Amino acid sequence: MQTQQTAPEPSLRERLVTALENQRVLGYVLMAPALLLILIFIAYPFVLGVWMSLTDKIVGTSGTFIGLGNYDKLFASDIFLTAAWNTVFFTTIATIFKAVLGMWLAVLLNRKFRFANITRATVLLPFIVPTVLSTLAWLWMFDATFSVFNWTLRWLWQMEIGIFGLVLKENWGFFRGPLWLGDPSLAMASVILVNVWRGLPFFAISFLAGLQTIPPDLYDAADIDGASGWKKFWHVTLPLIKPVAIVVIVFSIVVTFADFQLVYILTRGGPNNETHLLATLAYQLGMGSGNIGQGAAVALFMLPILAFVIIFQLWYLRREGVR
């Protein structure tokens, strides 16, 4: 046996183990995979995107620097201004509907009833299935000729005629019903409808989770104070789920603001480029017409508003955290 006079030189493995005991070293080692992914696939593309937006790059060329030329052009373009306005409008209206209806649904689901669990589970379906696929179903339901909605309207119309024998029949002849995706305003409304349908469950289930953390004795206390249902909602429920609500709404704003799939499937920006959102316009410019510089500029245009929302959220979380 060897004498234990000199400690043997630590092996590589031992040195590694020792190094990883240091939390400063270990911290960076554990962060490395995530950081690497973020650097390569987010930070670098981001810088690249900013650069592209300052060039006149089109597919196949490397592009030359044109400063803010792309942005100048965009501001002069009606299509872009419409898309920017549409994005804001779409986000605002859809978020309001999702929040209000989501709250309503959450309150309903929060009651005790048979099959409550399975109802909660099925209600979440629109949120979890691939958006594109469910949107295809909507596209079919909005079809110009074979729309099930229009068939139903027609059926009700005819039933009315059958029952009341309305005189208008001659003039109207064959009732077609609205062209859901053919008229710009109606198309935007349809897109909003589908977005609300898809996002509502997320709101409802998140709000429900918030509602369930409210201790029931608060309601009992309000009952004793003689508060009515509405009063209880305003003064007990709403303030208590405000923190959850704000996080959900902010998150939803970000996602809705950047939405691409609904418009891509339902209208492709049409009719006459009236329903474009920033994301679909960026796609059309960058991928469709190969005008990469301009596409990148349009996409980057989402940044200021997203940044504002993110900063608000960070600020809010920090304030809540301090409390």
Add this chain to the structure above:
Amino acid sequence: MAQILLKNLRKTYDETEAVRGINLDIDHNEFVVLVGPSGCGKTTTLRMIAGLEEITGGEIFIGERLINNVPPRDRDIAMVFQNYALYPHMTVEQNMSFGLRLRKVAKAEIERRVKHAADILNIGELLERRPKQLSGGQRQRVAMGRAIVRNPEAFLFDEPLSNLDAKLRVQMRTEIKKIHQRVQTTVVYVTHDQVEAMTLADRIVVMNHGIIEQVGSPQEMYEAPKTRFVAGFIGSPAMNFVPCRIVERGAALGVRLSGDITLDLSAEQSKRYRGYLDKEMVFGIRPEHITERRQHTNENQLDFGCTVEVLEPMGIDTMVFMDIEGVEVTARAAPKAVSNPGETMMFTIDMNNTHLIDPKTDKVV
């Protein structure tokens, strides 16, 4: 089993100085209790010994080894946490053998040691259970079992009993003492309960504001506290502190507590306190050394009278509260001998057990 040596140990968090230079020499197999008020740095000190907290300054030795930069796993110590920290996904047996398995100890040896520890702690039947299925006291035992199995150089305890109810706490306290006698090992034990400290410790370390106030055996701490803080902290109910003035009483000196009450000092005390003549001092005496008037057993006992304010019967004794110049003073008297509130009662005070504190330094003189 090993000595632990703390040399000028310091710990600073961002702004707070949690530990401000601690020197402590812990002997083989010694049971040392760190005690002090909340936030005084006990846990921080213990965690630095364990290696869970980085050391801002100073040195720690276990045995001969400087361990400042040794990771916890190589320090060969065991720690029992306040909330026990049992691994919820492991059975009791797995909890206890975890450390041995990591060290690749042979299976038969692991079994032997687990069984041995389980026998000591009486938890043989619990080995297959999960922590969730155990009562508080049982968890406590398992946590200790986990430490015993490892047979480490030293045991560290951080308020191990504070999550138990009062009765179980007393029971486990005795048990810990028994176990220490059986499993001879060095123990550093943190608590803020001075009774626990008195009953368990070979030596008590009283900490305050990140420094050590005094180190000594429980008896020393009780009889000869060196600072006002220790005097007030050790012993229950706490020592009375009365502002006083040292005055001449013939050849000797006296302590004047109020216009009415002046207590004579012995010749030996007079000599010691001569330098404080006419100074404002603080007079300290424990309630148990002020009793109802009794037969004197030594010549340094004095009698005095005072009005009784409130009585608190405790069973064996009754606590008598009185008011001396606006300061509340407590005495401990036999229940039969006490007067009613409002009446004057005669007390006997044992001047051998009094302390004089210099309010400028808060040191006992």
Add this chain to the structure above:
Amino acid sequence: MNAMVGETYFRRLVVFYIPLFLFVFAMLFPFAWMLITSIKPDAELYNPRISPFIVREPTLEHWESLFGTTLFIRWAVNTLWVAIASTAVSLFAGVLAGYALSRLVFRGSTMFGIMIFVTYLVPPTLLFIPLTGVVTWMGLQDTTWSLIFTYPTFLVPFCTWLLMGYFQTIPKELEECARIDGATRLQAMSKIVLPLAVPGILSAGIFAFTLSWNEFLYALVFIHSPETKTIPVGVTSELIKGDVFFWGALMAGALFGSVPVAIVYSFFVEHYVSGMTGAVKG
């Protein structure tokens, strides 16, 4: 809320059952419509005069054509592979980063935390144009690898964020005790923290799986060959030829493409919901 005392049945019907029924109906109708469409012969599908709600002669022809004449099965396999692989990559990176951020003190950890949070909110639509350049530059275009490496851009921040929250619920003492017991930091993580974090990891995994199963934009932009496509892209691009929509097959594909996530989800509803609310609580 407790059922209100003395609430009449009529009132309960009006304020509760009817609205709830309408909600559930609206949420589920499109799926029912997918099913009805997928089993209806073309002759009935494209006849506006007959009720679309009734299937007179149910047929499997659309399903047959979906599986027989299109690359649908191939797409399904691709989607599954991409979802599993990118979830694995993201969980690996997310678990490590989440652990580091919630447990270790090192310079820049706060900054990294904010960075992760910010990237969590950066939508794919912001970056897809330059990302195409990166993917091409790496020679990954038109392969499933391009998706497996880019999906983690939104999955890793998400997993990290969710798991950070979960790790924080596991008492620190457990790890400290393990380290005193003889474990290295890595062992304490793998033997104590990770086993206890399994529910959280599962939630993050399920969530990541459904997110990547559903992803559309990157798959649309990076992939061109029909046999490399995923279900969402394959169905929308290959089953629609110009203005010709094969509605029967489209709806069959839409339904079938929704089934796996629905199944995964139904097995783990609890985890899914807790993951979602966990993500929300942030």
